Amino acid sequence: MIPGPATTFDAPEASVLNVNEPMLRCESLTQTYLSGGRELTVLKNITFALEAGGFIAIVGPSGSGKSTLLGLLAGLDRPRAGRVVLDGRDLGTLSEDERARLRAEKVGFVFQSFHLIPTLTARENIQVPLELRGEEAAARARADELLARVGLEGRGHHYPAQLSGGEQQRVALARAFSHRPAVLFADEPTGNLDAATGATVIGLMSELNRELGTTLVLVTHDPDLAARARRIIRLADGAVVHDSAAA
Amino acid sequence: MPFVLAMAWRESRASLRRMALLVASIAVGVAALVAISSFTDSLQESVREQARALLGADLALGSASRFSPRAEEELKKVVGEARGTDVSRLVRFGAMAYVPRTTGARLVQVTAVEGGYPFYGRIETRPPGGWERLGEAGGVLVDPALVSALDANVGDALALGEARLAIRGVVTSMPGDVAVRSALGPRVFMSARDLDATGLLTFGSRARYEAYLKIPAAEDPLRLALRHRPALAAERVSLRTVSEDEESLNETLGRLGRYLGLVALIAVLLGGLGVASAVHVFIKRKIETVAVLRCLGATGGTVLAVYLVQAAALGLLGSALGVAIGLGVQAALPMVMAGLLPVEVRFAPSWPAAAAGLGVGLWVAAAFALLPLLSVRHVSPLVVLRRPYETDGPKRRDPVRILAGALLAASVVMLAVLEAPSRASGVGFALGIGGALLALWAAAVALSLALRRFFPSRWPYLWRQGVANLYRPANQTVMVVLALGFGAFLLDTLFLVQHNLLRDLRVDAGADRPNLVLFDIQPDQRAGVEAELRKAGLPVREPVPIVPMRILSLKGQSAGAFLAAGTVPRRAPGERRTPRAGPNPWTLRREYRSTYRGALTSSEKTIAGGEWPPPGWPASGGPAPVSIEKELATELGVHVGDDVVWDVQGRIVPSRVAHLREVSWARFEPNFFVVFPPGPLEGAPQSFVTLSRADDPQVRARVQRRIVESFPNVTTIDLAQVQQALDRIVSKVALAIRFMALFSLATGAVVLVGAVATSRYQRLREAVLLKTLGATRGQILRIALAEYVALGLLASATALLLATGAAWGLVRYFFESRFSLPAAQLSATVLAIVALTVLVGLWTSAEVARKPPLEVLRAE
Incomplete structure (x- = not known):
């Protein structure tokens, strides 16, 4: 296991004015949901920070709260308590739409079930993030470049349904990196792929990550995949049971 | 963007x-x-x-009687002012016609033409050129309908009154011709020169006199019209111009x-x-x-x-x-x-x-x-x-x-x-739509609640499952009820209003009601006509006298002055008509055909004034009391106690309104606007009308023919024929209306399919799960059947209820008529709508039932 670098800030008192402000920081994150009228605590008091360019794997059995944590870190939902600071912005102070704009600027996603928009071609899927920022002209060039980069040149006009799982995930990768995000969230990116295809996708993801210096947050329960991260946080029952950086 | x-x-x-x-x-x-x-x-x-x-x-001048000398003078003035004006005169009247060679007789609408009418537009005839020869006396042009009705040929003689005129051809088209107009009586065009020979324009017969003017291009017809209209109106002559007509x-x-x-x-x-x-x-x-x-x-x-x-x-x-x-x-x-x-x-x-x-x-x-x-x-x-976990739903x-x-x-x-x-009717319309939708929505919600509360838990499983679909999550109850119910509401309303309005056009032809009417019987013909009827074995009723008269003055003001004044405030283009003060002009212009009798008939009801005739009169002295029909009284603006002076064939007869009646016009009785008591009119020139009945149409035709042969001026009407003609007109109008309603029905069907589709994916999952658990296709379809029968019934019953309310309001207050519900036809509509719902529903479900479970589960 690769030890965490010395610049890791995991103390809650780290100042926002610090020049070494981490890319992603969460403090005392707690999340509950209503289920059948009863309150269900899915995350309890999670605190950690991740420096820019870092690579963290969040692991744990299913139901341990991995996806919920990912959703909160990416601003897809609001926590019951605690806060998330992404690139210096406190997500709790932002409205739903402001968080969306922040995602359009800084965040990329790769999902277990790809989540390509079925009515758009591969190329159009890749173009969406840049187009959302109003950079239509750049979007086309970037899509060409990324299609080539993920080995799908000439397949840009295909719809997701016409692509294999691995191909779809490569398109999803291209989409995730198209706007050069500061943070990439990956939720079980190989979960729906066979081993060989999964390895290709992970290889691509690592390369792109290195090239762009993206901060990477990976949710997985695959130990081999997690082992590639520089730091591992293990969750169980909604709480951190192990943090390799703290170890 | x-x-x-x-x-x-x-x-x-x-x-x-x-x-x-x-x-x-x-x-x-x-x-x-x-x-x-x-x-x-x-x-x-x-x-x-x-x-x-x-x-x-x-320009066209028209009057319900021969132009008075003053009206003729005014017409001369118009012609004098616009030099080079061409005048053509028409007389229109109803009469009996027959072809001596064949059987039967027919009531026709005669137009006697003198001069170059029409100055614009062409009247086409077969053989061609017939209209140009109309001026030559001795011949007529007729509607094709008359030729077939009388089994006549071109060249046959047509008996019209005392005259025998050759049928020279048929009129195939004429401008402004509304075809249904001739349904009540085919038209006959003749030369005015033969008018006297027919001997038809005798006392008491109704005719319309018209003069058509072609003005030289340099003159402005509208200016002429405005200048001469008041004087002509005072003489009960109306004046029409092209631009105003248009x-x-x-x-x-x-x-x-x-x-x-x-x-x-x-x-x-x-x-x-x-x-x-x-x-x-x-x-x-x-x-x-x-x-x-x-x-x-x-x-x-x-x-x-x-x-x-x-x-x-x-x-x-x-x-x-x-x-x-x-x-x-x-x-x-x-x-x-x-x-x-x-x-x-x-x-x-x-x-x-x-x-x-x-x-x-x-x-x-x-x-x-x-x-x-x-x-x-x-x-x-x-x-x-x-x-997602359970969410709070939309805020x-x-x-x-x-x-x-x-x-x-x-x-x-x-x-x-x-x-x-108008703006008011627009807002009312929108409110009506809103109200109907609200009521349908409320009905749908109430059904869901009621079902949940009083669920028929003893019903067989398939029915329970289907009915439960109406209130379970993602149900389609509200959407289907709204879409379907609204379409049905509209159709039901149209149908009900139509039914109620058309019912009034239905002459009451019960087994003992008269179906043959004879009018324009001159006093010296009474005995002869009665004898003819008796000979044919037909019942004879006491003839009712008819005295033509016009209003000379109303509450002390001359009718001519009212009429002349009425023409002055012509509205400027685009401006709304100002509320009319005083009586409606038609009530003063018209010729009244009044009667006198000492009792009300079965189709009349007293509204005001007590007994008819007033028991004190004539002992009490004063002007003759009259009974006036209530709608006419409103139009005239008279009440009990007001004075009306009549011009009865040149004799002045003062009267005082003593009684108001409601008349059921649909009852086929000799009904009258104005009734005098026996006495004052008995010496006046009068004609008679009488009613009879024959069940066999051939007997009626024979009697009509016999009467017209012996008494050419007496008009006989076969009510069955009138009814047929009315029915033809009505079905034409109804067709046009239904055509429009069809659009709403088509949209309703589209919306219904859409509404059923809203819950289709939910149903697809359920059906697949049921199939996985062992349900057969038939069982799945029966569940759907239960659901759609319930939906269709609710939607169409609610719609019917709403439509009954709406139609009742429209018929009662807008058309001011009686409201009745045709139960049998309505139940048929309800069933048809339920059937439509079930059909669409099953059609959508059939696909669900057909698909193998695995395919659908995979697609999920």
Whole structure:
């Protein structure tokens, strides 16, 4: 296991004015949901920070709260308590739409079930993030470049349904990196792929990550995949049971 | 914005097939709207083009009696002022005609022509050139209907009064001819020179005298009309000009077009419901895409815009399709309306109407799509990570939602006001629609609640399962009831109003009611006519005397002065008619055919004045008491105690209103506007009318022929023939109305399919699970059957209830008629609507039942 670098800030008192402000920081994150009228605590008091360019794997059995944590870190939902600071912005102070704009600027996603928009071609899927920022002209060039980069040149006009799982995930990768995000969230990116295809996708993801210096947050329960991260946080029952950086 | 457009375009490429329902919903409504308004525009354009031919002259004078010497003088003045004016005179009257060679006799409408009428437009005859020869005495031109009715040939002699005139040909077309007009009596055109020979214009016969003027081009007919109208009006001569005729005809047609437009608007609004339900389904399937877009950083507003643009674009497509269909239908409308229109309508697409249809379609699509679309703003990006936990649902007090609702309501009111003949009726129409929808919605919600509360738990499983579908999550109850119920409500209302109005046109022809009426019997012919009837074995009733008279003065003011004054405040173009002070002109112009008797008949009811005749009179002295029919009293503006002076064939008869009656005009009795007591009129010149009855139509025909041969001036009417003619006219009108209602039904069906589709995916899952658990196809279809029977029954019963209320109100207060419910036909409508629902429902479910479970589970 690769030890965490010395610049890791995991103390809650780290100042926002610090020049070494981490890319992603969460403090005392707690999340509950209503289920059948009863309150269900899915995350309890999670605190950690991740420096820019870092690579963290969040692991744990299913139901341990991995996806919920990912959703909160990416601003897809609001926590019951605690806060998330992404690139210096406190997500709790932002409205739903402001968080969306922040995602359009800084965040990329790769999902277990790809989540390509079925009515758009591969190329159009890749173009969406840049187009959302109003950079239509750049979007086309970037899509060409990324299609080539993920080995799908000439397949840009295909719809997701016409692509294999691995191909779809490569398109999803291209989409995730198209706007050069500061943070990439990956939720079980190989979960729906066979081993060989999964390895290709992970290889691509690592390369792109290195090239762009993206901060990477990976949710997985695959130990081999997690082992590639520089730091591992293990969750169980909604709480951190192990943090390799703290170890 | 560019992203929104690009995204909307890319998305709709794939959804076009799915959104076919949205396109169809809008297309049908817009088609109706465009067909009607474009047709109205062409109609008005045709009226403009053919207005002169419609009147046949520049000026037309008309009177219910021979022109008085003063009226003749006035006519001379007009001719003197406009040198070179051509005059043609017409006399129109009803008479009996027969062909001596064949059997039967027929009531005809005779026009005796003197001079060059018509000055504009052409009357076509077969053989051609017949009209030009009409001036030559001794011959007539007739309607083709008369030739077939009397089994005559061109060349046969036609007996008209005492005269025998040769049938020279048939009239095949004439300007301004509303074909149904001749249904009540075929027309006969003759030369005025033969008029005396017929001996028909005897005492008591009704005739209309007209003079047609062709004014030299340098003169302004309207100026002449305005100058001479008051003097002519005082002599009970009306004066028509081309421009005024055109204006009032166009106004009438415009109003008619707008009423039909309202029917079309209902189809458009139904289409709006279809849009809403199509969008609702569409959005449900787009939740994942929306969530991904949100994840990638799209704001709620951006996503909303993407789908709103799509809905609007599809709405535009539907509108364009609707415009095309509408113009196609417009081309077919003249066939449907054949015989009802006074002008020949050329097919000319009206581009303003098409543009308006396009705009309305687009607006309705956007306004109705907005409400269901608003929920995309609340789709959580979290959906991409896992199925959502129970959510609080959309925020109840979302101000944007309230705003969208208000916008929708305002749009409906605005469209109704734009389309309706008046602002008040537009608002009323919108309120009515709102009320109906609210009631349907309430019924649907009440059904869901009631079912949950009083669930029939003892029913067999399949029925329970089907009925339970009505209140379970993602049920379609409200949507189907709204869509289907509204369509049914509209059709039921149209049907009920039509039924009630047409019922009044039905002459009461019960087994003991008279069906043969003979009038214009001169006093010296009474005995002869009665003898003829007896000889044929027909019952003879006491003949009723008829005395023609006119109003000379009303409450001390001369009728001529009223009439002359009435012509002065002609309204400026575009200005609304000011409320009329004083009596309605027609009440003063007309010739009254009054009677005298000492009792009320069975079809009359006293409204005011007590006993008839007043018991004190004539001992009490004073002017003769009269009984006046209540509607006429209103039009005249008279009450019990007011004085009316009559001109009875030149003799002045003062009277005082002593009694008001309500008359049931539908009862076939000799009914009268004005009744005198026995006494004052007995010495006046009078004719008689009598009624009889024969069950066998051949007997009636024989009697008619015998009477006309012996007494040519006596008119006999066979009520059965009148009824047939009325029925023909009515069915023509009804066809035109039904044609419009058809659009609403078509939209209703589209919306129904859409509504059923809203819950289709839910049902698909359920059905597959049931099949996995061992349900057969038949069982699944029976569950669907139970559900759709219940839905159809609820929707159509609620609609019927609402329609009964609406039709009752319309019939009672708008048409001021009696309301009755045709139970049998209505139950048939209810059943038909239930059948339609079940059919559509089963058709959609059949696919569900057919699919193998695995295929569907995989697709999930």
